[in-house]
Amino acid sequence: MPDRKDDVYGDHISHKFNDELMELKTQFLEMGGAVESQVERAVKALIDSDGELAEQVRLKDKEVDKQEVALDEEATLIIARRQPTARDLRLVISVIKMVADLERVGDEAKKIAKLAIKLSEEGQAPRGYVEVRHIAGHVQSMLHDALDAFTRLDSEQALRIMKEDKRVDEEYQAAARTLLTFMMEDTRNISRCMSVMWVLRALERVGDHACNIAENVIFMVEGEDVRHTSIEEAERVVGG
Amino acid sequence: MSTLNTAVAQEMDKSDEAELPAGESRPAETVIEEGATVGAPYADDPKFKLRDVEVFYGEDRAIKNISLDIARNEVIAFIGPSGCGKSTFLRCLNRMNDSIDICRVKGSLQLDDQDLYDPKRDVVELRARVGMVFQKPNPFPKSIYDNVAYGPRIHGLANRKSDLDDIVESSLRKAGLWEEVKDRLDATATGMSGGQQQRLCIARAIAVSPEVVLMDEPCSALDPIATAKVEELIAELSESYTIVIVTHSMQQAARVSHRTAYFHLGHLVEVNDTNKVFTSPEHELTESYITGRFG
Numbered sequence: 001m002p003d004r005k006d007d008v009y010g011d012h013i014s015h016k017f018n019d020e021l022m023e024l025k026t027q028f029l030e031m032g033g034a035v036e037s038q039v040e041r042a043v044k045a046l047i048d049s050d051g052e053l054a055e056q057v058r059l060k061d062k063e064v065d066k067q068e069v070a071l072d073e074e075a076t077l078i079i080a081r082r083q084p085t086a087r088d089l090r091l092v093i094s095v096i097k098m099v100a101d102l103e104r105v106g107d108e109a110k111k112i113a114k115l116a117i118k119l120s121e122e123g124q125a126p127r128g129y130v131e132v133r134h135i136a137g138h139v140q141s142m143l144h145d146a147l148d149a150f151t152r153l154d155s156e157q158a159l160r161i162m163k164e165d166k167r168v169d170e171e172y173q174a175a176a177r178t179l180l181t182f183m184m185e186d187t188r189n190i191s192r193c194m195s196v197m198w199v200l201r202a203l204e205r206v207g208d209h210a211c212n213i214a215e216n217v218i219f220m221v222e223g224e225d226v227r228h229t230s231i232e233e234a235e236r237v238v239g240g
Numbered sequence: 241m242s243t244l245n246t247a248v249a250q251e252m253d254k255s256d257e258a259e260l261p262a263g264e265s266r267p268a269e270t271v272i273e274e275g276a277t278v279g280a281p282y283a284d285d286p287k288f289k290l291r292d293v294e295v296f297y298g299e300d301r302a303i304k305n306i307s308l309d310i311a312r313n314e315v316i317a318f319i320g321p322s323g324c325g326k327s328t329f330l331r332c333l334n335r336m337n338d339s340i341d342i343c344r345v346k347g348s349l350q351l352d353d354q355d356l357y358d359p360k361r362d363v364v365e366l367r368a369r370v371g372m373v374f375q376k377p378n379p380f381p382k383s384i385y386d387n388v389a390y391g392p393r394i395h396g397l398a399n400r401k402s403d404l405d406d407i408v409e410s411s412l413r414k415a416g417l418w419e420e421v422k423d424r425l426d427a428t429a430t431g432m433s434g435g436q437q438q439r440l441c442i443a444r445a446i447a448v449s450p451e452v453v454l455m456d457e458p459c460s461a462l463d464p465i466a467t468a469k470v471e472e473l474i475a476e477l478s479e480s481y482t483i484v485i486v487t488h489s490m491q492q493a494a495r496v497s498h499r500t501a502y503f504h505l506g507h508l509v510e511v512n513d514t515n516k517v518f519t520s521p522e523h524e525l526t527e528s529y530i531t532g533r534f535g
Contacts, residue, residue, distance in 0.1 A: 012532050083491055085518045085530045223520025 008153065009091060017082055021091065024074050025151075028095050028102075031067040032147040035102045038064065038109035039143065039206060043136040046116035046199060047129055054120070057113035064106035071099045090223060094216040098150070101209040101216075105143065108202040108209075115195050115202075127182050127189060128196040131175035135203045138168055142210035149214060155221040159238045161214035163231060168207040175200050272507045275305040278522045279512035280499070283311035287452065287482045288333060293347035295328050295337065302328045304506040305347075310452075315474060315483045317493035317514065320503035321529065326486050329503065330454055332356075333484060334370035335363055351452075368395055371445035375457040377437030379429035379444075384421050387429045387440055388412060391448040407447055415443035416473050435466020442473060446481070453477065455485040459492060471496050490530050494518045502526040 009021040038057055045054035075096045078084060084092050119126075142161050149157040179193045179200075218226050218238060226234040275292070286309035295303035303325045310316055310333075318326035328337065335356065337343045349356040356366070368391070379387050388408045391397075398404035408425070412418040417439045421432075429440055438458060445453055455474075459467040474483055474496045487493050493500050493514065500517040502510045502525070510523040521527045528534055 013534065014532060017532065082532075085490065085494070086521055086527045088531050089519060 009088065014082075020074075020078050020082070021088065024071070024078065024092070024095055027067070027071050027074060028099065029147065029151060031064065031071060031099065031102050032143075032150075034060075034064055034067065035105045035109070036140070036143055036147070038106055039112075039136075039140055042109040042112035042116065043132070043140075043203075045113055046119065047126075047133060049116075049120040049123070049126075051117050051120045054113040054116035058110055058117075061106050061110040064103060068099050068103040072096060075099075087220070087223075090220045094220045098213045098216050101212045105206050105209045108205050111202045112199050115199050119192070119195055122192065127193060128175065128179045128200070131171075131178060132196060132199055132203070135168065135171050135175060135200060135207075138164070138171065139203050139207040139210060142168070142207055143213075146210045146213040146217065149217045150220075153217070153221050155218045155238045158214035158217040158221075159234055162211055162218075162226075162234055165207055165211040166231075168204060172200055172204040272504065272509060272525070274507065275307065277307065277508045277511055279510045279516075281308045281501075281508065281511040283309040283314075285312065286310055287312045287352065289348070289350040289353070290332075291348040293329070293332065293345070293349060295325070295332060296342075296344045296346070297340070298342045302506055303332075306508040308501065308508060308511060310482060310484060311499075313478060313480070313482055314499060315478045315485065315497045316499045316501060317497035318484065318486045318501050318503060319488075319490060319493050319529070321534070323505075324503040325506040326501075326503040327456055329508075330456055330484060330486050333452070333454055334367050334372060336367075336372065338363065368448045369450055370452040370454060371448065371450035372454045372456070373438070373441050373445050373458045376461050377434060377441050379432070379437050379440050381428065381430055383426045384412075384429050384432070384440060385425040388443050388447045391444060395448055397448065411443040411447040412440075414446055414473075414477065415439045416469055416476075417443055433466070435462050435469060438462055438466065438470060439473065442470070442477075446477070450481065452482040452484065455483065457486055457488060460488060467492070490518070502529065504529070 007022070009025065010018045012018050038060060041053055042057045044050065045057060075092050078092050082088070142164050145157055146161050149155070149161065176197060179197050183190045183193045212227075215225075215227050215234075218224070218234065222237050224237045226237055288308075288310040290309070291307045293303055293306045293308075294301060306329065318330060320326050331337045332345055332349060333351075333356070337345060345357060351366075351370070355361070380390065382390070385408055388411050389398075389404050392404060392407050398407055409418060409422075412421060417436060420436060421427075421440075429437065432440060438461070442453070442458075459470050462470065471492065474485065477483060478498075485493075485497065494517075497514045499511060500514045501508060502517070502521075502523070504525050510517070510521060510526045512522065516522075517526060518530060521530065
């Protein structure tokens with residue numbers, strides 16, 4: 001647990017309130033860490049054709065779901081007990097929203113794990129894994145950076161993640177075209193390529209969720225909602 | 241200068257320090273620039289136009305160069321730690337500070353473009369236009385009826401008994417009290433519950449058809465149900481009156497007011513839309529106060 005004296009949420013008159021907010025942040029970061037590792041292991045299981053690892057990822061998702069429920073409960077209790085305002089309120093509200101994103105990232109990891117099991121059972125030469133590896137690396141670092149921006153209340157880093165999301169979308173489109181070419185080359189590739197396409201789609205969604213988390217970090221820090229606005233508007237909020 | 245009033249003024253100054261919890265201190269590093277209020281302190285066509293207001297208790301400057309507009313039919317909440325000057329500032333608005341010998345008010349204070357502190361102004365008439373409800377319910381030791389009828393009688397607002405009856409009924413209705421007391425208007429007001437007494441005081445204040453109602457912590461002595469009733473009443477009254485409310489309950493300010501003004505050590509630090517103040521205030525002192533970082 002970070003030292004509360006150094007934390008902007010740690011200097012209330014009520015020490016109990018400090019502890020509750022600290023606990024909320026800590027639990028959130030624990031869930032974030034668990035979800036990051038789920039994505040990483042799911043991708044590894046896919047690329048290594050490791051059905052056993054994929055099965056572990058699938059089972060672990062239940063734990064992530066439990067963390068979501070526990071965090072929502074903690075946040076609800078803080079609202080009931082403390083009626084938080086201003087930055088405290090923004091923290092609690094953002095955590096509630098970001099927890100939902102993390103849980104969805106967990107679901108995407110589970111989806112990838114299931115496809116990894118399917119593909120490993122089919123056992124043919126991999127096609128499109130270069131693209132998977134590339135996009136996976138990209139969205140994993142976005143997710144990591146989003147959690148890091150949350151920890152350090154770094155809205156500039158959050159803004160960079162929002163910009164990255166556009167690039168992931170482009171990469172996804174390019175990868176989809178490549179897979180389409182494979183499918184046209186040989187119709188026997190279709191089923192397999194479709195599975196890889198679903199993996200890419202899941203990874204692209206992970207990027208979207210990382211972007212949502214980044215938007216919430218900007219809201220926490222700057223007090224302005226940048227969802228559904230342009231990048232220029234977000235730049236104004238963060239820069240001004 | 242009376243010794244009593246001096247003592248009162250000294251206590252008011254001290255209360256600033258006295259209410260801090262042991263071991264806590266005010267943040268020293270934040271320097272407040274005098275008269276530099278952040279946010280939106282001004283309004284178009286205001287009810288009150290207050291400029292460069294200063295209030296002194298003897299040598300002590302309790303209000304430091306505050307400029308603020310209060311709009312028509314708005315509910316504005318004054319919040320801030322004890323001793324920050326919010327009640328002192330509120331009392332300038334109907335010249336309640338006149339009764340304190342050592343208190344001097346400087347600056348320009350206008351109600352509907354007319355000087356509040358014009359020596360020729362009739363203060364009794366002013367207080368009929370700008371009514372006040374205090375922290376503790378203070379009904380007269382008279383019947384419920386007489387409490388409400390008192391103001392209209394001395395201001396000569398009713399010529400006939402039936403007119404007076406109408407004023408009493410409509411005031412009690414507006415205060416949400418009529419159904420509870422209509423069968424015992426002759427009963428003594430001091431026998432009512434605290435919440436009823438406070439709503440009676442509000443009925444008494446609105447019986448003289450004021451334009452503005454000042455409320456100085458009107459719910460601090462009430463239970464949550466009575467508080468909810470008074471807050472409900474504030475929402476209804478705001479359709480026809482301008483309401484200025486001093487409150488220590490931040491949640492109350494967030495619930496009832498349109499704008500919130502944050503006072504700190506005699507300065508007006510921030511005035512903004514209440515929704516903004518409680519979600520993302522502009523000034524760090526406002527933020528510290530409303531989030532419970534110092535108190």
